[in-house]
Amino acid sequence: MSAASSTKTTLTRKDFVTDQDVRWCPGCGDYAILAQVQKVLPELGVPRENFVFISGIGCSSRFPYYVNTYGFHTIHGRAPAIATGLKVVRPELSVWVVTGDGDALSIGGNHLIHALRRNLDINILLFNNRIYGLTKGQYSPTSEFGKVTKSTPMGAIDHPFNPVSLALGADATFVARSVDVDARHLQEMIRRAFDHKGTAFVEILQNCNIFNDGAFEELTDKERKADHVLYLEHGKPLVFGKQREKGIRMRGHRLEVCAASEPDVIVHDEKDPLLPFLLASLEPPVFPTPLGVFRAVERPTYEQAARNQISVAKEKFGSGDLAELFRRGDTWTSG
Numbered sequence: 001m002s003a004a005s006s007t008k009t010t011l012t013r014k015d016f017v018t019d020q021d022v023r024w025c026p027g028c029g030d031y032a033i034l035a036q037v038q039k040v041l042p043e044l045g046v047p048r049e050n051f052v053f054i055s056g057i058g059c060s061s062r063f064p065y066y067v068n069t070y071g072f073h074t075i076h077g078r079a080p081a082i083a084t085g086l087k088v089v090r091p092e093l094s095v096w097v098v099t100g101d102g103d104a105l106s107i108g109g110n111h112l113i114h115a116l117r118r119n120l121d122i123n124i125l126l127f128n129n130r131i132y133g134l135t136k137g138q139y140s141p142t143s144e145f146g147k148v149t150k151s152t153p154m155g156a157i158d159h160p161f162n163p164v165s166l167a168l169g170a171d172a173t174f175v176a177r178s179v180d181v182d183a184r185h186l187q188e189m190i191r192r193a194f195d196h197k198g199t200a201f202v203e204i205l206q207n208c209n210i211f212n213d214g215a216f217e218e219l220t221d222k223e224r225k226a227d228h229v230l231y232l233e234h235g236k237p238l239v240f241g242k243q244r245e246k247g248i249r250m251r252g253h254r255l256e257v258c259a260a261s262e263p264d265v266i267v268h269d270e271k272d273p274l275l276p277f278l279l280a281s282l283e284p285p286v287f288p289t290p291l292g293v294f295r296a297v298e299r300p301t302y303e304q305a306a307r308n309q310i311s312v313a314k315e316k317f318g319s320g321d322l323a324e325l326f327r328r329g330d331t332w333t334s335g
């Protein structure tokens with residue numbers, strides 16, 4: 001990443017802490033995510049003035065106020081569109097989108113999928129608490145079937161989105177999942193997202209302790225998580241359990257749990273065309289929840305293609321004159 005002028009070369013976590021009062025509820029998982037982002041940013045070798053955090057609307061979308069970089073708290077669901085515009089005109093910037101499950105998948109669903117397919121070199125962190133937090137506890141597109149909330153008093157009758165499956169379906173080149181309080185894992189996913197050249201999508205399971213407390217408890221509780229989390233590591237067998245005694249293998253076109261000692265336990269491959277889709281479909285109670293990088297593949301970035309096209313057009317036709325273009329052709333004056 002090219003660097004503009006920076007007054008300071010060695011940055012620390014403190015450089016990324018702002019003077020703003022944090023308005024999240026005490027105990028919210030957003031604090032843990034903020035802490036890990038602030039831990040990783042100084043390690044990335046990017047001048048602070050080259051980071052930009054762009055968000056939509058929601059508790060999670062207050063993030064840009066709390067990270068001491070350039071930032072933009074934008075319009076509900078539209079952060080990917082604004083990030084797209086910025087990255088095309090300023091490709092040297094490190095652009096991060098922070099969004100919630102409501103912001104990204106309800107009002108912003110369309111913007112999200114198009115950013116993913118276009119493959120700009122941006123990072124999208126989706127904080128998934130499976131509820132609308134800011135508006136006080138309505139169901140969201142990731143709330144489970146039957147979920148009783150203020151807006152679904154008799155239980156949700158919508159089938160939920162699986163954000164990882166959705167991102168893979170949009171042909172995202174990097175798709176990962178982590179959880180708010182798994183500090184080391186989350187740091188690693190943030191670093192991997194940054195290193196990826198293309199749109200990096202990270203679903204971060206986040207506890208909303210006010211309106212959906214304990215939604216991911218089995219993935220974070222020290223006693224239980226070994227049996228409920230399947231860590232995905234490229235080139236390593238898919239095994240889990242307290243003694244790492246269980247594995248995942250293929251039977252026909254389906255995955256199944258088997259003994260880790262079975263010879264056909266699958267070795268994870270982030271570049272496999274099919275495996276990430278199958279892994280994304282693994283859900284409790286039958287399966288553990290996969291955390292880690294599902295998919296990481298290369299594809300040209302949108303901003304590079306756009307800029308190449310602009311150069312070719314300028315070579316062929318010259319720089320152009322916008323005012324002249326507006327006046328050209330079939331125009332008229334009204335009034």
Ligand SMILES: Cc1ncc(C[n+]2csc(CCOP(=O)(O)OP(=O)(O)O)c2C)c(N)n1
Nearest residue numbers: 057058059060076100101102103132133134
């Ligand atoms: C155009 C518009 N529609 C609806 C709202 C109300 N609203 C604000 S935030 C939000 C959803 C927030 O949920 P999520 O993205 O999951 O974020 P969280 O607060 O849980 O972090 C909604 C529906 C709004 N502010 N603007």
Ligand code: SF4
Nearest residue numbers: 024025028059133208
């Ligand atoms: S309502 Fe939930 S998501 Fe919002 S700040 Fe409070 S705990 Fe966090």
